[in-house]
Amino acid sequence: MLTILRKIVESVSSAESLTLAMQNLVMKTKEALGVDCCSVYIKDQTSNMLQLIATDGLDPKAVGTLTLGFDEGVVGLVARNLEMINLADASNNPNFKFIPGLGEELFHSFLGVPIVDQSILLGVLVIQQKTPRKFDEIDESFMVMLAAQLAGKFLEANLKKEMAMLGKSVSKTVSGLPVSKGLAQAQAFVLRPPLLLESIEIKKCEDPSIQYELFHQAMLQVQLELDRLMLKLNQSAGSPNSKIFEIYNMILNDRSFVDEIDQKIMGDSLYATAAVKLVCEKYINKFKEMEDPYFKDRAADVKDVAQRLLSKLAHSQVEFFDFSKPVILVADEVTASLLVEIPRTSLKGVISCKGSVNSHAAILARNMGVPAIMNIGESIDEFDDHYIVMDGTSGKIIIEPDNAIREEYKQLIETENNIREIAEKELYDSVVTLDNQKISVELNAGMNLDFETKGNFVDGVGLYRTEIPFMLQDNVLTEQEQINNYRNFLISFKDVPVCMRTLDIGGDKQLSYLKIHEANPALGWRGVRLMLDNRPLFMTQFKAMLKANIGLGNLKIMIPMISSSKEIEETRQMLDLAYNEVKEEMGLTDEQLRYPKFGAMIEVPSAVMLLEELSRTADFYSIGTNDLTQYILAVDRNNQKVAHCYDPYHPAVLRTLDYIFKECQRLDKPVSICGEMAGDYLGILILLAIGYRTFSMNLSSIARIKYLLRRIDVSKIKQIIDDAGLTNIEKIKTNLKNYISEQNLTRFYFE
Numbered sequence: 001m002l003t004i005l006r007k008i009v010e011s012v013s014s015a016e017s018l019t020l021a022m023q024n025l026v027m028k029t030k031e032a033l034g035v036d037c038c039s040v041y042i043k044d045q046t047s048n049m050l051q052l053i054a055t056d057g058l059d060p061k062a063v064g065t066l067t068l069g070f071d072e073g074v075v076g077l078v079a080r081n082l083e084m085i086n087l088a089d090a091s092n093n094p095n096f097k098f099i100p101g102l103g104e105e106l107f108h109s110f111l112g113v114p115i116v117d118q119s120i121l122l123g124v125l126v127i128q129q130k131t132p133r134k135f136d137e138i139d140e141s142f143m144v145m146l147a148a149q150l151a152g153k154f155l156e157a158n159l160k161k162e163m164a165m166l167g168k169s170v171s172k173t174v175s176g177l178p179v180s181k182g183l184a185q186a187q188a189f190v191l192r193p194p195l196l197l198e199s200i201e202i203k204k205c206e207d208p209s210i211q212y213e214l215f216h217q218a219m220l221q222v223q224l225e226l227d228r229l230m231l232k233l234n235q236s237a238g239s240p241n242s243k244i245f246e247i248y249n250m251i252l253n254d255r256s257f258v259d260e261i262d263q264k265i266m267g268d269s270l271y272a273t274a275a276v277k278l279v280c281e282k283y284i285n286k287f288k289e290m291e292d293p294y295f296k297d298r299a300a301d302v303k304d305v306a307q308r309l310l311s312k313l314a315h316s317q318v319e320f321f322d323f324s325k326p327v328i329l330v331a332d333e334v335t336a337s338l339l340v341e342i343p344r345t346s347l348k349g350v351i352s353c354k355g356s357v358n359s360h361a362a363i364l365a366r367n368m369g370v371p372a373i374m375n376i377g378e379s380i381d382e383f384d385d386h387y388i389v390m391d392g393t394s395g396k397i398i399i400e401p402d403n404a405i406r407e408e409y410k411q412l413i414e415t416e417n418n419i420r421e422i423a424e425k426e427l428y429d430s431v432v433t434l435d436n437q438k439i440s441v442e443l444n445a446g447m448n449l450d451f452e453t454k455g456n457f458v459d460g461v462g463l464y465r466t467e468i469p470f471m472l473q474d475n476v477l478t479e480q481e482q483i484n485n486y487r488n489f490l491i492s493f494k495d496v497p498v499c500m501r502t503l504d505i506g507g508d509k510q511l512s513y514l515k516i517h518e519a520n521p522a523l524g525w526r527g528v529r530l531m532l533d534n535r536p537l538f539m540t541q542f543k544a545m546l547k548a549n550i551g552l553g554n555l556k557i558m559i560p561m562i563s564s565s566k567e568i569e570e571t572r573q574m575l576d577l578a579y580n581e582v583k584e585e586m587g588l589t590d591e592q593l594r595y596p597k598f599g600a601m602i603e604v605p606s607a608v609m610l611l612e613e614l615s616r617t618a619d620f621y622s623i624g625t626n627d628l629t630q631y632i633l634a635v636d637r638n639n640q641k642v643a644h645c646y647d648p649y650h651p652a653v654l655r656t657l658d659y660i661f662k663e664c665q666r667l668d669k670p671v672s673i674c675g676e677m678a679g680d681y682l683g684i685l686i687l688l689a690i691g692y693r694t695f696s697m698n699l700s701s702i703a704r705i706k707y708l709l710r711r712i713d714v715s716k717i718k719q720i721i722d723d724a725g726l727t728n729i730e731k732i733k734t735n736l737k738n739y740i741s742e743q744n745l746t747r748f749y750f751e
């Protein structure tokens, strides 16, 4: 009996479709038990009804059309009680329900078992017999075992997927760290990292011509990449490394190498990745077997070429994906560069298995206004082929939601869009509060995205993160590339000041081509410290900024991570030097080459205590609340384990912000806020009450913050904060929320 059972389960598992699997199941079970009828019902997770999906014995026309409630018939009773029912004559049972045309009147005995997966009913399996008899214990245990196997094996693997495809969802809820607010629903686009040569599966493909095309595209891209690297190395005189790339080129241009891969794709219908693996491994082994150490070493070169090809082939997942439909990007680690590769119109949400609130991918997602959830503790395999709804405010993700949830999210997204549209109508208006306070709302930029340059909807650019273009490229930007970047940006915002921050590399902002390994990166070689140790890079950036500003004059320059007077003084001397060199080099007058306003970021506690000294050199300050919070509280802004301790509303942070504002007033220095707190609804209200009037924030926050500020009275906010003091933050939050509700604004900010 066990052998028969195993055979049935195997035939179900290996069937190509749900229909075939279920047909196999009923036929084989009927035959194995020598009964007159076997049927299987599946529970529709949306409607909570049982649907007949296969039968050998009842009228086949009922398949797909007959549905039963849990309160209908003996089958409904099995589902309701999650228990086996064995009846000698079902028609005598009070629960029996006669369904005309089904042909059930022929059968008397009935044995029904529930198919259950982790206490959740998936369906009911039934056998019936014409002669009235109670099924024996062997039949019972066979059916119980079969149902258990079905639930465990087949339903887990295939049925869930197929049910989902049929719109009958088996949903799963997971949660992660909410990093960018908003709701989204769409199909998952699961992006896998480049594969390692060793782990490639040898698989046949359906359309070799596409694989052929992909392989040749990858070849071309690797070739270009190597040419670029070779050029760079040649420029650094006498570099022996460029020889390596010549060898790589020889491999790529070797006709027999390319022909062999082509043959594996076109002749053997293999995937391009599989073909690359087989041919490269053959060459690697050949080289390894050679006596001559020089040739032995070439095995590593072939492997590197293979790995580069595989990485381009993985990348072509993005290039060749049809982005005409909306998607939610799912990846093990979503990076900033990955985000900008997906067309904005189709990118509805972002899910990253790893990541944190202040990682650059998270900041970019917020900037783009794309809901994002990170650190989800699930494998990306969970999302394959699935439809997803996600809530970037709570961090909840539902994989394969049922129709009711999809409809609910659809409505919520519509409401959210309406609210955004209402706020965006006032995007271009300036901000004056109900009590006539003029507020400057500025933009945090640096992603070089089209939407960042929409026009004059802000009073300035308070923070242009220059390191981001460096992070999105594979190498350091040349002076000319920087000039072009900065100039385009200065032109886009020509009527307002644009504050460019010099490179803030290090810490969590790593460049792929300048990896820094430190035990304590946040306290290590980052920002101005790193730049003062790389003066040619610093000088090039200063010069590029100054040249980009010629004839425009809206540039301001700001230095990140200042922690001592010496740093700001040395930096200013470098800017003086760069200014004089550019002036001389280009034969410009003071009028033609404007000396920009020069400022410091206040984001390290020591700088807070040095404001008086810094003010001898700095013209203005901008507060980076992200880092300031991290350093005041000694909480790594990227460490999930201590995320609950990272709190910009901590009384120590608020009192520091209060102190900075008062000091800047005393010293008569302009000060603004450019950390994430400025774009937060409650954060900005507290900052207003402290006295700040200039705020720089992500693009996605601007419309709603402007809408909010135009509808509040700063004196009332100040009253609320003064009443509570900068200590009782819970009281402040509650009272501010009440005030927002009195202003009829709750649905804009807190629903």
Ligand code: PEP
Residues within 6 Å of the ligand: 463, 465, 504, 603, 623, 624, 625, 626, 627, 628, 674, 675, 676
């Ligand atoms: C900050 O630290 O608040 C800030 C604006 O800079 P970044 O997030 O780029 O470190």
Ligand code: MG
Residues within 6 Å of the ligand: 560, 603, 624, 626, 627
């Ligand atoms: Mg910072």
